[in-house]
Amino acid sequence: MNNQRNLFLAVVLCGLLLFGWEAGMKWFYPAPAVPAKEKVETSAAPAPGDEPAKIKRTREGGLTDPAAEALEQRDLATVLKSPQRVRIAAPEIAGSIDLVGARIDDLTLTTHRQTVEKNSGPVRLFSPSGTPAQHFAQFGWIGTGVKVPDGNTVWQATGGPLAPGKPVMLTWDNGQGQRFGIEFTIDDKYLITAKQTVANLAPGAVVVRPYAVINRTSATASLDQWTIHSGPVGYFGTGVDFGTDYDDIAEAGRITPEGKAGWIGFTDIYWLSALVPQSNAEVDADFRGLGKDLFRADVIYDPLTVTTGRQIARTTQLFAGAKESAVLSSYAENGITGFDNAIDWGWFGIIEKPILWLLRTLYGLVGNFGLAIILLTLIVRGAMFPIAQKQFASMAAMRAVQPKMKAIQERYKDDKPRQQQEIMALYKTEGVNPLAGCLPILLQIPIFFGLYKVLMLAIDMRHKPFALWIRDLSAPDPAHILNLFGLLPFTPPSFLAIGVLAVLLGITMWATFRLNPQAMDPIQQQMFSIMPWVLMFVMAPFAAGLLIYWITSNILTLAQQKYLYSKHPQLRAQADKDKTNRERAAARDAKAKG
Structure with missing residues (x-):
């Protein structure tokens, strides 16, 4: 009964995270x-x-109001025709100076487009006084x-x-x-x-x-x-x-x-x-x-x-x-x-700037920022491979002491403080670190956030394509399943804007969780089964480049786990045993319900 209640609470909390994320961000950071x-x-x-x-x-x-955009275009067509202007014709900016008032009020950035469309025209930075986009x-x-x-x-x-x-x-x-x-x-x-x-x-x-x-x-x-x-x-x-x-x-x-x-x-x-x-x-x-x-x-x-x-x-x-x-x-x-x-690099500037430098370097080699992000992921995971080996060795040691842990839990089931003391003593005696498995994740958090900031802030990423439908790595995946990839004339809200990349993220994360040794706690098992699909919704509105990084990381994790299982056969055997047990339990439940 307690497990069912805890599962229900976990599902409710996941739902709040999924559907309340956007509203919460708007409330706390309007x-x-x-x-x-x-x-x-x-x-x-x-x-x-x-x-x-x-x-x-x-x-x-x-400007986002169509009426204001139309008025801006009419105003510019009129104001910029004035003969009392001196042209600006520099390599990166173009425009004019108004001789009335000595204002620099007409500037466009010649090397940056308004949208991802190649014929969208240059970005306008300055507009004359009195226009809807006034900036001078x-x-x-x-x-x-x-x-x-x-x-x-x-x-x-x-x-x-x-x-x-x-x-x-x-x-x-x-x-x-x-x-x-x-x-x-x-x-x-x-x-x-x-x-x-x-x-x-x-x-x-x-x-x-x-x-x-x-x-x-x-x-x-x-x-x-x-x-x-x-x-x-x-x-x-x-x-x-x-x-x-x-x-x-x-x-x-x-x-x-x-x-x-x-x-x-x-x-x-x-x-x-x-x-x-x-x-x-x-x-x-x-x-x-x-x-x-x-x-x-x-x-x-x-x-x-x-x-x-x-x-x-x-x-x-x-x-x-x-x-x-x-x-x-x-x-x-x-x-x-x-x-x-x-x-505005923020606190992680010490990580973000090297990431940007490395991405630029890789881009210079391959000519595609999407490929550069994939190569960055390979470099990061390669650098952390020795840590992953230690993580799997720790997991193997944890598996080895599980029978002793169960015996301690059974012996002191009515004395939780003593139970914890005996388990910690067991860890010390056997040389097991239960937190070792968290280290690779903790190390990746600043890298993940650093890449997020780079994709959001670095203009190098703006309007940079990857392949197929991904034309801007700094923007969310535009292929939304809910509107049949644009065939239906509406844009889903951000928390339902599930694209192909988000689905791939959910599938690859689910696969990595399936390869991990199953948690002993049933509630943890249920949470791990739900989490990939919750994160699929949460991550869908983020930049496509960030999802590409995470998907690539998950695929590398799968390959890495396959290799390390071959080095630690006791983990593979235990994983197979857990899978068999799950299948038998599911069959028993189905038979009982039938």
Whole structure:
């Protein structure tokens, strides 16, 4: 009766794990809510009566409302036709600079597609002010007793298009003896440098504060999860801060992180826009909420006094591009402090970075990240093979002492503390370690989680195919059984989105459990029989690459167990005996019921 009750409880708990996983994750780690309206004056702020609309976020971000997407396309078609623009034509980014307001508000990433479809077009990172996907950078000045350019100022451009080795100079004369200039240069990746100058030709000194801002809507932000940060980010003091989200800024109105700002901006899962202030200058760096899902990252330099006949300058760098770890590391080596940590690797970065390096190396050899993941699994399991041998030796020793254990359990069945003491003494006498079998699993946990983070964060994996229907290893298996592999016009909820890879995972895990010596406890036996199918449901929404790793690992485990059984025949004999006993018990139960 107790066994039946325990089995019932185990099934209930498995069901809660299966069907409550998604709801539980949303409860404990909710997606960012729609930020509250803030009363901060800005030219891009909404009308006072506007109310925020509910935002549906996706893993990669971007607009999800069809009406907003259509409006974005119409706005871009109109705004980008303006003749008051200077083209950007760099190897990795393309777009234009708006001469009205000196805004960099039109950027696409030429080497990254929007979707897995080859004709989907490049990823758009920046969009002009007022568009549904508003996201831009602007450079200007705050003046005291001096006329400074603003968002409506029309600048004069010299040079263009902006490309490596081909700078663009913007100039504006305020008619009062001060000339303002912004010189833009760009490298062959994602870094734009803006040198802001003020020349004073009038009698008497003027005081100005150069500034740079990134202005964006959170409506296009990627999903902010408990393991992957999306939102405000920056290097302050001695490390990168991933602890602030859009809700925090919307609630506070303004947040000024503690410590000197190395850089500040906004991150999505794959993309980053960040300002890098001049290293030897004093700046105020903060985040501001502008209302209705609009936010701003500011870099405002300390006041500068420009005397007659002098010119002063401040240089700010703008990173706007993909979070390619090798590119970020190269920028860090060249002076942008902590930029290699702009990817939210978390606590397991010490494992994740070597895994990514190894996957890249293997990819360079085989040209397919799916094959690289399989080779990675072979390397990991090969490295742990000596541990597996010790595990099987321990299992053999455990089998050898089982008759003595049963005798102790029978002798002290009414004295559980004494029973445990005698069993531990038996382990010590026989040199048996009951936990040895757990070691390979414990060692694989950080590797498994590290690969999960690599697949989620490394843009190297984005849109990388494996074979057949697996066209993106960083996304879940798209072949869902419930909708007949796409023949039926609906998408199953994530906890029922069982694909071919999930089924293979369940089958291979079931097979590995069947090869293991059967547990003595009937409840453990029943749990092991249920667990493969529970994990099949739990793992189905995860990245296809992760399931490929686990399936490969299970297949290698089967081969490894076959080999080690040949080295430990007593385990094989016991496994066969357990199988025979199970079959006889099942036959007796069937006969009794019949």
